[in-house]
Amino acid sequence: GAGVSQSPSNKVTEKGKDVELRCDPISGHTALYWYRQSLGQGLEFLIYFQGNSAPDKSGLPSDRFSAERTGGSVSTLTIQRTQQEDSAVYLCASSLRGASYNEQFFGPGTRLTVL
């Protein structure tokens, strides 16, 4: 079946603009994660959706970042008033229920460049 897809694959924006990044998880996966990976760095947790529970937003670096998940499926990560330090690859992952027993399947990522 289809894997996790993300769009756009690349996004170049100017400082101060808002951007929206989209993630389509694997069908039937109730858990969805957003991570940020700066050049040569590890995976920085941003936000986690699990079923109908309130999302864990503890990793969002500032109030410029927000995410929603509609209908338990597609998720959108929004960055308002982008800054140059927001430049990174944003990865989305999904898993069947929570990750304790189930591997995360990662999408190809969106490379964001803020000029």
Add this chain to the structure above:
Amino acid sequence: QQPVQSPQAVILREGEDAVINCSSSKALYSVHWYRQKHGEAPVFLMILLKGGEQKGHEKISASFNEKKQQSSLYLTASQLSYSGTYFCGTEELGGTSYGKLTFGQGTILTVHP
């Protein structure tokens, strides 16, 4: 809190073995291992659960010391395809989010012919 991986980088020749370690200051429920090749998304390797259960690829082996909050990934008879960055992700016991992983900074493994 982010787990600490060691070493940060390792260089091998084909056929050699390597061990990558992951250590946390928190009590853990599970440890996950992923490999990421340059320009690609991370790919699942192994899950180790408190209590001894494991799930993963046949050719990958790992251990989880629950008392020490440490996990090790064992790569034996390395192949060129093993090259990449290895990440451990830890799930805290009694954490605020069931299923949430915190990833280490990664270990870069390079295998030469």
